[in-house]
Amino acid sequence: MVGLISALIMVPLAGALALFTAPARNARPIALLFNALAALDALALWQHFDIRTAGLQLVERHTWIPAVGAEYLVGIDGLSLLLVLLTSLIIPFAFLAQRMERGFCALMLIMQSALYGTFTAQNFVLWFLFYEMSLIPAFLLIKIWGGENRDRAATKFFLYTFLGSVAMLLGFLGIYLARGSFDFATLAGLGKNGLLSGKLAWLAFAGIFLGLAVKVPLFPFHTWLPDAYESAPTGVAMVLTGLLSKMGVYGFVRLLLPLFPNEIRIIGPWLLALAICSIVFAPLAAWVQSDLKRMVAYLSVNHLGYCMLGLFAVAALPSGAAIDTQAALSGVFMQIFNHGITAAALFYLVGLLEQRRGLRGIGDFGGLMQRTPLLCGWMSVAMFSSLGLPGLNGFIGEFLIFKGSFAIAASFTALAVIGLLVTAIVFMRAMQALFSGPLAENCSAFPDLLPREKVTIIPVTLLMFAIGVAPQFVFNIFNTTVVQMARLFG
Amino acid sequence: MTPTLQLFLIISAALFSIGLLAALSRRHAIFILIGIEMMLAAANLNFIAFWRFSPQSQPPTGVMIAIFSIAIAAAEAAVGLALVIAVYRHYRTTNVDHLNQLKG
């Protein structure tokens, strides 16, 4: 079914337009309606996607700006489909998370469209267009609807990611001037034998690496993140952590790894060291945070660090057996999906606490278990999922990443388990402070989960259980792609 | 002994750097303008030198560009000095350290 992908990109945009013709108080229902349409579209994509075929499917190709080799080229493989599905899941979740004005809804829809575009575009120009298109709504959402320090946080977020993007664009221009193509598949084919020669290759690599590393974010380019997540409104924080950070990881898989295999191999240990720093230092920093949102934000850095560890291990030391490469890649993809769900759920739950209390410092609560057992119960599930408890979704991805990268880069992986430990400490500290002890006075009037909150959080949490116990249905989406990519990187 | 192009280029670089020094380190707006003018003169010297040391061309490109550049520099100086006067009237100072309304 050709046209499904374009429709997917267009539906949220149409929704954003439609919002301005409708009364303002209906904004959120209308946005949700368009989300439902997009979700249906995504499901149709899943339906038409042949999981046994590797490579791009449902490709749409039109000439666009022939002068610079920019085509309108969209298509999906397993990874793209996974991310499209994740987007279709997280955005409505974010819409349900908080009250939103019309402009807020419209910007969210534009961001959704940009995300769909980013995850399906197969030509750099188009991809970059969508990539940047997501930045502006995010900036505005933080700037207009953010908490205190929103100006500072929004500016920091924008400058960091934008400077990264500029570096990436320059890198790609270099590639284009040398090889005359913007097409991902073509460039990936050239990558094996060196896309560029000598120092130019390093420049292009550095530019693209910088852009993506800021986006993910990879240590030490992560300092914008706690500020941005802290200031962003709940719904935006959910999208930021659940989806926008995945754009960076996706970029690594789609661009950097296929295009610069030789460069990554040379500086591989350094990249792995950066990933380890993300994994170890971020939760350590999370440990001392008193703001819950900042804490979750730092843990996001840690979880994305695992993704980076898996990817760099695969790409940096391609001595691995097929099983290890595949394990690491599958783990990374799983982790992308799981972290999207779990981190979004955590931000949602922190948002619920904030709505009730008006504050979100870790010391502002206490003894909640006595007052709101359901809220605490579901929040614990999300936390345990995040710390990688077996039986919940987080474990699957982390296990596979560790399995793959341990076989390839044992010493780095052994260091990375420190991250697992510290994450556990962070969550234990949070749970103790929030849930146990005597009931804090200012929490004694909290309502437990309201029906509409239950409707929001329970399906997501059940999904965590489902993936944790029987993850095969997720693996089916990308297994073929993993095999193909493992052959490419290995 | 005849001079090489290198000599002229180094003279020009020196002039440019002196202009930069003036533009960077003085506080008076007119000094900054003088510095900029010096840098422009250095650029013109480059144009002429390159023209002189390269094979002949018809028309003489280097010369032409130098002429245009001088014309533009003159315009710039006129506007710049006018600005200095206007600013002086407004703030009663030409010290650029005080002129930071654009501060972000």
Add this chain to the structure above:
Amino acid sequence: MSSAAVVIIAILTLAAALAAATLQKLMHATLSFAVALVGVAALFFLLGAEFVGLVLVFVYIGAVAVLIVFTILLTRRDVGKDRAANWGGAFLAVAVFGGLTWAILKTQSVAVVAPHIRLVTVKRIGEALMTSYVWPLQCVGLLLTAALIGALVLVMEEKP
């Protein structure tokens, strides 16, 4: 054209420029600036671009330098002593000079002597201006007009 002449003129020019950049009195600096420009014009002469040299003398020393002096007089009250130089600026300037010199010395293709060329007559320049460079000429004319009007507007006393 001999090296000795070039070097002597260059030393004079640069000394005057340095004086312009560092002298504390604005008036002295402006005069040094004019001397430096004369030096540059002399270099132009040596290079066989007499017309440009003349233009430089006319435009800069005849117009710009005079303009600067006028401005100094108009903003007289503020014309006190200025500091000579600061270390940051000096450092940057020296660094830029070092960098440029390094690049020039490293580039092999610029170590050439001047070929023999035909003199550039004013006639040839005029022809070029009216043929190949007619559009730039018009644009510069427009720019000068605009600058003239702009400068006038800027300095005109505001009517209360």
Add this chain to the structure above:
Amino acid sequence: MSRWILDHLWLIPAVPFAVSLVILSLPNGRHKSAAVLAVAGQVAALVLSFFAFLPTLQTPGFRAVQNFTWFTFGDHALRLGWLLDPLAAVMLMMITLVGLCIFVFSTGYMAGDKNFVRFFAYLSFFSGAMLGLVISNSLLLLFIFWELVGLASYLLIGFWIERPSAATAAKKAFVTTRIGDLGFFLGLLWLYGRSGTLLFYDGGDGCLETGGLNMLGASATFIALLIFCGAMGKSGQFPLHVWLPDAMEGPTPVSALIHAATMVAAGVFLVARAYPIFSLGAINGVTASLMVVVWIGVITALMAALIAIAQADIKRILAYSTISQLGLMMVSLGVGGVAAGMMHLLAHGFFKALLFLGAGSVIHGCHGEQDIRKMGGLRWLMPITFSTYAIGMMALSGVPLFFSGGWTKEEILHVTAHWPASRLPYYFLLIGVLLTALYMTRQIIYVFFGDRRVASQHAHESPRVMTMPLIALAICAILFSIVLTPAWPWLHDYLTGTAADVELVRLIQSTLFLSLVLVGAGFALGIWMYRKVGVQDRQRPADTDPLEFAQPQLFRFLENKMWIDELYARTIIAFSWMSARLSDWMDRHFWDRLVRGFGGIGQLLGVFTASIDERGINAGVDETTVGTRGLGRLISAAHSGQIQTYLSVIAIGVLALLLFYAWLA
């Protein structure tokens, strides 16, 4: 039925899990249905376990394996499986039996608690996870259940959530065991990488079979040690034992079930299960990894027994005794006595559960008081509790002949004495035997003999629902000894897969007399030392422990748990906390600037020159320019509005271009 259950082994853990879910969805007030459901679930698990147990009796060395694919990643399948062999079967029986007793006991013990329903949901959840652990045929599946029992333990230790001390203890337990678990996790990864499978038995290709073991090579030692890290964490072995005494903050049935009988024994079970890896390449039954196991076990056994002498909390004494006994089991495994270690594990499961429930009954009777110095004279007030407790105490102390613990301890001493590497562990264990008898005598005297003190004035015997499980467990503790005697070493042979026959001659062994003497000496010493407890002496105040009176410094050292907690707090924890603070500080003040420095190198240098400018030349800086100096401000601060700054940036750009040119050339 037995055939059917072999194909549906997963049902055994699934039943308690399902029960747990159902109970969790009950409204909070439904105490009765929660209790009925939980006990019914446990009975069902017991019945299923029994039917699974039956076929293992028929053939020596019975092994039923059922593997399945969990998921496929790339084109590789990750397989898990269920396993039933004698080791798993006896564990199933022990867990379900002890579990049932404790479930019944809890219905009485927890009767007044407002979170009664949640308690049984957690308890059932634990039961399911523990049952799953013992029948896993994959190290990964075992690890999964391992973490789940850890979770259950966390939830139950912190069950009285409004008590800050309980929450702290729960956190400590989770984090400490997780340290070990991470070692386990790495060992698991390593094993997976080397052998390519995590299945224990897979028709010759499993990682415990020759097919998998051959691929391990020299890495087996490291893998084994890493796996042992997990066992150290769970089984409270030195130096990760610190969480177990604190875990007594949980309700007493929890201490009995999880922190005495079953979960803490999981570490021993794990070593027994993965024994082929530990003993790979053994020379004369000794490998490097087993050496470590032995010595850790010896240290733990002695250290915990010593600390137990100076504790005042009835449950803490038992907790240290548990640690000590687990150390004993580890020694046994390490010296090659897998069967002996497992037998002691099973026997310990019964009598330690009995002791804990007895302690629970005492605490219940004394209205929540746990300090033994405030009890006393309870033997007439709580006769059933006293008599069952005494049985448990004798079993623990290792009184030979009639009590299960005696036989298994004999067995362990026997194998330890024949360890070829060193005789030292044997001597240390003998000291341990003496100490065990001593601290148990002390506890019994404090609690049940002498005069009634503060807490035991209004003590009363516990209700039937609580005493019945005590009696049942006491009977188990005695009857179990029948299958343990060397005369008819049925259990030993069942576990090792050889046929059993009766030989009365074997009843008399050389070590028997020695340990008899030691136990007797321990009792005598205890009675002599503590004969005047609670009695005002001429020099000694009534509330001072005799040992404290005689050796105050030694007593203080032991009472404070050899200062190990304090040592950790000052070193490891302080270090971690410092590094956390440092990370945060670096993030705020260093990385941010560094990255900004790279990202906007021009801006930063521009500001830099401006600041040099001001410092170098002009001390009386205008207020307006101060702003430019603030390096810590955002990049926007670099928009100083000063043209010279902008110009500097351009100049720096030129320099950067030149540098770039230099680099390219």
